[in-house]
Amino acid sequence: MCLLEFEGEYHNGKKNGKGKEYNKQSEVIFEGEFLNGKRLNGKGKEFIFWTLIYEGEYKEGKRWNGKGQEYDNLHNLIFNGEYVNGEKKPIDEKNSKEN
Numbered sequence: 001m002c003l004l005e006f007e008g009e010y011h012n013g014k015k016n017g018k019g020k021e022y023n024k025q026s027e028v029i030f031e032g033e034f035l036n037g038k039r040l041n042g043k044g045k046e047f048i049f050w051t052l053i054y055e056g057e058y059k060e061g062k063r064w065n066g067k068g069q070e071y072d073n074l075h076n077l078i079f080n081g082e083y084v085n086g087e088k089k090p091i092d093e094k095n096s097k098e099n
Contacts, residue, residue: 007019018033027049032058039058041057063083
């Protein structure tokens with residue numbers, strides 16, 4: 001039995017470009033950009049049990065600096081704001097309702 005670990009673009013045998021990472025249960029855990037086999041800076045999505053839990057910007061594969069939204073397992077928005085040096089900074093209530 002062959003398990004799918006990655007679906008997407010490769011260059012010189014490494015993940016490069018757009019792609020999806022899968023866990024051992026063949027569930028998507030990350031969708032975004034890759035460079036030289038690693039998650040790249042830019043936009044991406046994280047999943048748990050096929051449910052979107054985060055959508056936003058990444059730096060070196062982590063929620064570090066940039067805008068993002070987190071969701072619970074029922075896809076309710078639970079955080080809308082920015083990450084600054086890895087810490088959450090919520091958008092004020094007025095802007096949160098507009099986004």
